[in-house]
Amino acid sequence: MSESYEVVIGLEVHVELKTASKLFCGCTNLFGQEPNTHTCPVCLGMPGALPVLNQQAVALATRAALALSCDVHPFSKFDRKQYFYPDLPKAYQISQYDQPLATEGHVTIRGEFGMRSIGIERIHLEEDAGKLNHIGQRLGDATGSLVDLNRAGVPLIEIVSRPDMHSPEEARLYLTELRTVLSYLDISDLRMEEGSMRCDANISLRPSSYTGSLVDLPRVEIKNVNSFRNVQRGIEHEIVRQKALLEQGIRVVKETRGFDDAAGTTYSQRSKEAANDYRYFPEPDLPPLILDTEWLEAQKREMPDLPEALRHSLTTEGLVSRDVEVLVQDRALYGFWREVVAIFPDVKLVTNWLLSDYSRHMNAQGLSFDTPGVSAEHLAQLLGLIQDGTLSGKMAKEVLEAMFTTKESPEAVVQRLGLSQITDQEAIRVIVAEVITANPGVVADFQGGKDKALAFLVGQVMKATKGQAKPNLVNSLLREAIASHV
Amino acid sequence: MASLTWDAVEMVRRVQSGEVSALELVDAALERIADVDANIGAFLYVDDNGARDAASRIDSDLTREQKERLPLAGIPVAIKDNLVTREMPTTAGSKILEGFRSPYNATVVERLLAAGAIPVGKVNLDEFAMGSSTEHSAYQVTRNPWDPTRVPGGSSGGSAAAVAAGMVPLALGSDTGGSIRTPASYCGVVGMKPTYGRVSRYGLIAFASSLDQVGPFARTVRDAVLLLHVITGKDPHDATSVDVMPTQATVAAVEPSRMRIGLPEEYFGDGIDPKVRTRVDGALETLRGLGATLVPISLPHTRYAIATYYLIANAEASSNLSRYDGVRYGFREAAPDLIQMYANTRSLGFGREVRRRILLGTHALSAGYYDAYYLKAQKVRTLIRRDFEQAFSQVDLIVTPTVPDLPFKFGEREVDPLQMYLTDIFTVTTNLAGLPGLSQPIGLTDGLPVGLQWIAPALQEERILGMAQALESVLPVPSWPMQGGSSQ
Numbered sequence: 001m002s003e004s005y006e007v008v009i010g011l012e013v014h015v016e017l018k019t020a021s022k023l024f025c026g027c028t029n030l031f032g033q034e035p036n037t038h039t040c041p042v043c044l045g046m047p048g049a050l051p052v053l054n055q056q057a058v059a060l061a062t063r064a065a066l067a068l069s070c071d072v073h074p075f076s077k078f079d080r081k082q083y084f085y086p087d088l089p090k091a092y093q094i095s096q097y098d099q100p101l102a103t104e105g106h107v108t109i110r111g112e113f114g115m116r117s118i119g120i121e122r123i124h125l126e127e128d129a130g131k132l133n134h135i136g137q138r139l140g141d142a143t144g145s146l147v148d149l150n151r152a153g154v155p156l157i158e159i160v161s162r163p164d165m166h167s168p169e170e171a172r173l174y175l176t177e178l179r180t181v182l183s184y185l186d187i188s189d190l191r192m193e194e195g196s197m198r199c200d201a202n203i204s205l206r207p208s209s210y211t212g213s214l215v216d217l218p219r220v221e222i223k224n225v226n227s228f229r230n231v232q233r234g235i236e237h238e239i240v241r242q243k244a245l246l247e248q249g250i251r252v253v254k255e256t257r258g259f260d261d262a263a264g265t266t267y268s269q270r271s272k273e274a275a276n277d278y279r280y281f282p283e284p285d286l287p288p289l290i291l292d293t294e295w296l297e298a299q300k301r302e303m304p305d306l307p308e309a310l311r312h313s314l315t316t317e318g319l320v321s322r323d324v325e326v327l328v329q330d331r332a333l334y335g336f337w338r339e340v341v342a343i344f345p346d347v348k349l350v351t352n353w354l355l356s357d358y359s360r361h362m363n364a365q366g367l368s369f370d371t372p373g374v375s376a377e378h379l380a381q382l383l384g385l386i387q388d389g390t391l392s393g394k395m396a397k398e399v400l401e402a403m404f405t406t407k408e409s410p411e412a413v414v415q416r417l418g419l420s421q422i423t424d425q426e427a428i429r430v431i432v433a434e435v436i437t438a439n440p441g442v443v444a445d446f447q448g449g450k451d452k453a454l455a456f457l458v459g460q461v462m463k464a465t466k467g468q469a470k471p472n473l474v475n476s477l478l479r480e481a482i483a484s485h486v
Numbered sequence: 487m488a489s490l491t492w493d494a495v496e497m498v499r500r501v502q503s504g505e506v507s508a509l510e511l512v513d514a515a516l517e518r519i520a521d522v523d524a525n526i527g528a529f530l531y532v533d534d535n536g537a538r539d540a541a542s543r544i545d546s547d548l549t550r551e552q553k554e555r556l557p558l559a560g561i562p563v564a565i566k567d568n569l570v571t572r573e574m575p576t577t578a579g580s581k582i583l584e585g586f587r588s589p590y591n592a593t594v595v596e597r598l599l600a601a602g603a604i605p606v607g608k609v610n611l612d613e614f615a616m617g618s619s620t621e622h623s624a625y626q627v628t629r630n631p632w633d634p635t636r637v638p639g640g641s642s643g644g645s646a647a648a649v650a651a652g653m654v655p656l657a658l659g660s661d662t663g664g665s666i667r668t669p670a671s672y673c674g675v676v677g678m679k680p681t682y683g684r685v686s687r688y689g690l691i692a693f694a695s696s697l698d699q700v701g702p703f704a705r706t707v708r709d710a711v712l713l714l715h716v717i718t719g720k721d722p723h724d725a726t727s728v729d730v731m732p733t734q735a736t737v738a739a740v741e742p743s744r745m746r747i748g749l750p751e752e753y754f755g756d757g758i759d760p761k762v763r764t765r766v767d768g769a770l771e772t773l774r775g776l777g778a779t780l781v782p783i784s785l786p787h788t789r790y791a792i793a794t795y796y797l798i799a800n801a802e803a804s805s806n807l808s809r810y811d812g813v814r815y816g817f818r819e820a821a822p823d824l825i826q827m828y829a830n831t832r833s834l835g836f837g838r839e840v841r842r843r844i845l846l847g848t849h850a851l852s853a854g855y856y857d858a859y860y861l862k863a864q865k866v867r868t869l870i871r872r873d874f875e876q877a878f879s880q881v882d883l884i885v886t887p888t889v890p891d892l893p894f895k896f897g898e899r900e901v902d903p904l905q906m907y908l909t910d911i912f913t914v915t916t917n918l919a920g921l922p923g924l925s926q927p928i929g930l931t932d933g934l935p936v937g938l939q940w941i942a943p944a945l946q947e948e949r950i951l952g953m954a955q956a957l958e959s960v961l962p963v964p965s966w967p968m969q970g971g972s973s974q
Contacts, residue, residue, distance in 0.1 A: 048689040091808030279851040284695035
């Protein structure tokens, strides 16, 4: 009996919003500060303290929901999710349960399979918990834990996908596209390594003979994986593990598992069958969140250009799809590209240089396009020197490398290195004449029909000009001189 | 010489005119507390030095004009110990907050200070305001100044007793299901629960967030008006506070002969102590004498009110009290692991009644029970609210007895918690509907006070206060308990 299995994956992504202050109090929202220096009675859960909703967080969450094509609900409400843990000062998290801010969106992914739409079930606003720092090498032998509540109350959105992904690769593509879309909204740092973007993956295998409902399949949740790559690896391992169990006739247990980066495997954390009862109920300290229709319309009008629109316009501008993807997926790179093109409108030349040599230097220097190593103006000037023939491509590469080191303008580098291409025809004619005189045999070969002989002569002229002559020009002047030499 | 027989309005007038100093008033209050509170047990903490310093500052630093801008210049005030204060400890009557000092003042405390009031101390309550007798404080019992063998009512028993015994002219309390009005009735003082949202809850230690409201205690209606004026108004720290003008500083004129007053049949049935009934009937006669029209009405869902109230209040309480976990402040009972630390801390830190309510509330919110309990209770709450809306389409105000009976003896209702819960039967409905309610004294029976409860539509506090003052002005001037001091 051979059963086949369909992989079913759903992702829950938490994104910290880049607001000035926390979700329910005036404390500054900053990563990497001294522990417990950004706290107040509200985020410390002091007796008598009350939450007041941060309107900027509502605006940023709404922007995310609109960008992901969700229905944004003019009426939503907050609920308390209750559990005890030292990083949760009130012993409940203010979240949104049965009436979230937004529902029914989607993300489009592209791959060898073509294009697929991955559904988004809901997006809701909630507060982050604090952080525990365990004293000791590992959690198992920690001698104590220190609570840092700077992060407590930081605004989060949780984006819950539908179980629409069927391979680890699709999950990775979904995450990449999600981050790309969000990056254009300027609502979050989106750094997995700093926790400003976090991902939990739900994986189940559906046997081909299974006819029941998806939600009834035993689901394994991999929690808090720290990179897209590891989300993919975790899922890959889960598929193998669950398949092996099913093939041995062993039931998959509904549970939460962690990911071991070194081993590339998942491990059991806690069984969900004895799961927390969160005892959700409506937060009585906050009135329902009512979005004004005009406000919502204004938010829609103020949406920036999003990746889908950019892909379309870049394709129209003549870029190949591979380049389009590279540009769109890095908002800062795209922004830089736009800057350069605004000064120097040869789209193809800009794209070629930016995505090859320029990007290579950026990578080598560990820079991101938020802080370009060479300014858009200087790059545009360099491309101008190529276009007007002052520099050969080879020389331009050398100049760009120097620019990355010294931050000089291309003209300054050209002058300093004496690199300018010789375009003075008389100067080249003199050298051409010398080369013809010095190589009568080769000239004769060329005249006899050996085309290759000309290449040798061109090489000799280039050598004599230290490579600064324009090869095409040398070629035509040689032909001209040999023809008249007869 | 300062006299504690003056009401607050009189005291303010004299401080502002310089006839008496704030320090003299505060000293008189502190002396009275020292003299009688050993027998009453209203105060959990008295801040002698802080109060004297604050009074001296008013006397020495302020010009007459500056004092005239302070509506409570130099007035000693007692604060229920579930309102957080930076300068004094805050316990909520619970061991779990033993030694706790708040890093901030409740908004109402800030408003008192800004008005020139002098907080003299923190007063007793049932632990976390859960109770109707003030017997459930972890620290002490508070006795009824009219009969020290009887309870003062609760949970704001300390506030009511401190005002009734003449220790302070004004006190702040909180009311979740009757916690201001019940002790006001039992102690023979004026106590008001304002409309939900009228007064900021920021810094009020939450019991049931959708029901809690801070309010004034005073011996006269005009004093209650004065204190209410100071504490009402929108607070940016409380998202549920309503954005309307504060109530007026003086009593608004009300024409009793234009008032239609509803008498809900459900509040005048069996189960009322006949002595209470006689007193209330007397007050109703007096209202008729003032020209008011008394109209029988019905609030048909009243019989579900106690069940509804205890489901909602306990559910919210179970959540609000979760933060007392031994991690950040207050009492902690150490244990080898986290879960055991939580269990030990909360088992030993909370009293029996609080634990009972946390368990009931947790159960009501649990998976599989939420719909049957919490959700159902919310639906009934809506029906109770509609009862009042319907009633107020016919009448301007509603009057009822505040409590069905006279103050009971210590321990009398300890055996059967349900019996204790029924003390609030006439007061919980206004909390469920978010309406303003006031209890005013209407005389003594067997030497014990009886209270009359007024209920108005939302934000119509001034209608209640006007009518309560009209009634007060024609009732005999009340005598005060313990006039001669502790020897009484």
